[in-house]
Amino acid sequence: xxxxxxxxxxxxxxxxxxxxxxxxxxxxxxxxxxxxxxxxxxxxxxxxxxxxxxxxxxxxxxxxxxxxxxxxxxxxxxxxxxxxxxxxxxxxxxxxxxxxxxxxxxxxxxxxxxxxxxxxxxxxxxxxxxxxxxxxxxxxxxxxxxxxxxxxxxxxxxxxxxxxxxxxxxxxxxxxxxxxxxxxxxxxxxxxxxxxxx
Numbered sequence: 449x450x451x452x453x454x455x456x457x458x459x460x461x462x463x464x465x466x467x468x469x470x471x472x473x474x475x476x477x478x479x480x481x482x483x484x485x486x487x488x489x490x491x492x493x494x495x496x497x498x499x500x501x502x503x504x505x506x507x508x509x510x511x512x513x514x515x516x517x518x519x520x521x522x523x524x525x526x527x528x529x530x531x532x533x534x535x536x537x538x539x540x541x542x543x544x545x546x547x548x549x550x551x552x553x554x555x556x557x558x559x560x561x562x563x564x565x566x567x568x569x570x571x572x573x574x575x576x577x578x579x580x581x582x583x584x585x586x587x588x589x590x591x592x593x594x595x596x597x598x599x600x601x602x603x604x605x606x607x608x609x610x611x612x613x614x615x616x617x618x619x620x621x622x623x624x625x626x627x628x629x630x631x632x633x634x635x636x637x638x639x640x641x642x643x644x645x646x
Contacts, residue, residue, distance in 0.1 A: 517603070518542050521633075529611065529628065534621040536614030537645060542633075545607040552596040553585035606633040609640045616644035 522540045529538045563575040586594040609629050615621040622642045629640050 518544055521606075525609075525611075525629070525632065528632075529613065529625060532621075532624060532628070534615040534618055535625065538611060538613040539645070540612075541610045542606055543608045545605040549602040550596075550598045551600040551602065553599045555583045555585055557581050557583065606635050607639065609633065609635055611640070611642045612645045613642065614645045616642050 522542050525540045525542075526538055529535050529540070558578060558580045561577045561579075563577070565573045565575070567573070585597045587597040588594050611625050611629065613621065613625065616625075625642045626637060626640050629635060630637060
């Protein structure tokens with residue numbers, strides 16, 4: 449019984465406080481309540497965004513027997529230099545400054561919000577708010593799997609090159625190898641070392 453009296457007293461106290469509030473204070477409280485309800489409601493778009501974020505954060509595993517970009521570049525360089533007159537048998541080692549990078553397409557939606565408020569004295573205030581987001585664009589293959597849409601792939605940046613060749617003691621061959629490596633990888637001459645194979 450006492451609990452019911454306490455509830456009635458609390459309700460009456462709350463009701464008297466609500467009656468003392470000004471119209472714009474009540475409006476702000478209602479607006480805040482509606483905003484909280486909207487935020488709390490699950491949406492289909494929110495679920496899709498969560499699944500996209502989970503896809504983005506999934507760890508990428510590399511199979512250990514796959515060739516790296518550096519291995520492929522080394523093989524191509526060995527193949528090309530092996531065909532040059534005077535080079536003979538050749539081995540190559542590349543060191544990278546940076547690994548290759550994939551740049552994905554991003555949508556940058558902009559949303560504008562304008563609020564028009566009036567105060568008790570009849571004044572008017574307009575507030576404009578603009579926000580810009582960033583969302584990854586996904587491509588869907590025939591099986592329905594989604595992957596980020598890649599717009600550009602940057603090759604790994606080569607830091608240094610060592611070439612060991614049978615013709616590595618011939619100055620003309622060394623010059624040809626050095627110029628070929630400079631042309632292919634944009635490496636400065638002091639970062640290229642050509643040696644004679646034993």
